[in-house]
Amino acid sequence: MRHASGTSSPYRNHQLVVSVVILLDAFAFGLSIGPCLNEVELWGLAAAFVFVLLALVATVLSTVCINPIDVGMSRDQLANVNQTKNPIYCFQCKFYMRPKSKHCWNCNMCIAGFDHHCLWVNHCIGTRNYGYFFATTFWLLCSLALSWAP
Numbered sequence: 001m002r003h004a005s006g007t008s009s010p011y012r013n014h015q016l017v018v019s020v021v022i023l024l025d026a027f028a029f030g031l032s033i034g035p036c037l038n039e040v041e042l043w044g045l046a047a048a049f050v051f052v053l054l055a056l057v058a059t060v061l062s063t064v065c066i067n068p069i070d071v072g073m074s075r076d077q078l079a080n081v082n083q084t085k086n087p088i089y090c091f092q093c094k095f096y097m098r099p100k101s102k103h104c105w106n107c108n109m110c111i112a113g114f115d116h117h118c119l120w121v122n123h124c125i126g127t128r129n130y131g132y133f134f135a136t137t138f139w140l141l142c143s144l145a146l147s148w149a150p
């Protein structure tokens, strides 16, 4: 069975850990800044944290909802591939995969521009969602840094 999205089953415990960490992060920030919100200068910090949290959720959802699948190559495309690099046939997907693709045994499909299978989002990271994955790590670091700011 193909695992086309990080939001589909089978799920992994790592996903639960990430969700709990993000929620705890938001909770800890709320607890630490909540009692001090009568100081107007802290409102900017609170607004920045809410913005970063929303950006983080948006990039995580984009990362896990984009299917980084390699759809294989047609005969014409196969002929255009540099012959010094022999195209690799995937016996699971039953097609010739594109250069830099790799079959992921967790997702059970070939991934275009395979980077890695991320256990934390339970999804493969490839060419199509690499930008969103990178943004996710950026916003996650920002949210952790901001939650320690107060």
Ligand SMILES: [Zn+2]
Pocket: 090, 091, 092, 093, 094, 102, 103, 104, 108, 109, 110
């Ligand atoms: Zn494959």
Ligand SMILES: [Zn+2]
Pocket: 104, 105, 106, 107, 108, 116, 117, 118, 123, 124, 125
């Ligand atoms: Zn995978």
